Amino acid sequence: xxxxxxxxxxxxxxxxxxxxxxxxxxxxxxxxxxxxxxxxxxxxxxxxxxxxxxxxxxxxxxxxxxxxxxxxxxxxxxxxxxxxxxxxxxxxxxxxxxxxxxxxxxxxxxxxxxxxxxxxxxxxxxxxxxxxxxxxxxxxxxxxxxxxxxxxxxxxx
DNA sequence: GCCAACGTTGGC
DNA sequence: GCCAACGTTGGC
Numbered sequence: 001x002x003x004x005x006x007x008x009x010x011x012x013x014x015x016x017x018x019x020x021x022x023x024x025x026x027x028x029x030x031x032x033x034x035x036x037x038x039x040x041x042x043x044x045x046x047x048x049x050x051x052x053x054x055x056x057x058x059x060x061x062x063x064x065x066x067x068x069x070x071x072x073x074x075x076x077x078x079x080x081x082x083x084x085x086x087x088x089x090x091x092x093x094x095x096x097x098x099x100x101x102x103x104x105x106x107x108x109x110x111x112x113x114x115x116x117x118x119x120x121x122x123x124x125x126x127x128x129x130x131x132x133x134x135x136x137x138x139x140x141x142x143x144x145x146x147x148x149x150x151x152x153x154x155x156x157x
Numbered sequence: 158g159c160c161a162a163c164g165t166t167g168g169c
Numbered sequence: 170g171c172c173a174a175c176g177t178t179g180g181c
Contacts, residue, residue, distance in 0.1 A: 008179090032164075055179055113180080131162040133178050159181085166175080 004144040005043065006050040006061070006127055007101075008135040016051050016062035016106050024068055024102045027136075028076040029084040031096065035136035040097035042138070043070035049101060050139060050147055052127060053110060060112035061147050064104040074098040099136075107151040121146045 007027060009015065019025055030036060047067040053059055073094040076084040089095040116122050126137040139147075 010179090034164095059180070131178095133163065135178085161180095162178085164175105164177080166173100168173095169171090 002044060002047050003042065004048050004050075004139045004141055005038070005067075006052050006125075006137055006139050007065075007099075008052045008054045008127075010055045011053045011062070012055070015053065019051065019063070019065060019101065019103045020106050022103070024100060026072065026075070026100050027098045028074050029082070030074070030098060030135055031084060031086075032133075032135060035134055036097055038136045038138065039099045040071045043067050043099050045069055048104075048144055050144065051101075056110075058110050058112040058114075060110040060114075060116065061107070061151070062110050063106040064148070065101040066104050068100040068102040070099040071097050072100055109151070111147055111150045115150055116147070119146060119150060 011017075014025070027039065030039065045067055047070075049065040049067060050061045051063050051065055053062045073091075074084070074096040076082040077086040077089045077094060077096045078091065079085055084096075086095055113128075116125065117128055122128065122143055125139060125143050126132060126134065
């Protein structure tokens with residue numbers, strides 16, 4: 001059964017528009033064990049993903065992606081020049097894993113944090129929880145659908 | 158830039 | 170295995 005996810009990114013580092021341009025990307029640099037475990041053990045190809053812009057104006061869900069692959073060793077852990085370099089990790093036994101995400105849709109407007117908070121059906125959503133810092137987390141199918149509904153129809157060309 | 162929240166590290 | 174210090178996240 002396919003699952004649904006929310007992943008955070010700071011758009012000054014990598015934005016939904018960047019994903020649209022690239023088509024797909026490796027979700028590198030996540031260095032939190034819980035987030036890693038989700039990407040290594042629970043994400044599956046085809047899963048749907050909400051892309052959330054944090055430390056942004058406005059903050060909120062900026063679009064949709066799909067999991068192309070999961071449990072992929074994160075190459076940045078081996079890159080000395082990367083901020084995410086991990087000298088303790090080896091290629092034989094990598095510590096960090098990532099997902100590969102595929103662009104699906106850029107929302108016409110960000111579904112803002114305020115909008116998410118105002119939506120009763122999203123009251124239990126992880127990203128709204130106080131003090132939440134997890135950058136990869138599951139969402140329920142209902143939450144996913146509610147966010148897509150808030151984004152509205154795709155504008156006509 | 159502030160600061161609350163919380164994960165990680167390391168001394169013991 | 171405790172827990173204080175420290176670093177990071179992320180909204181404001």
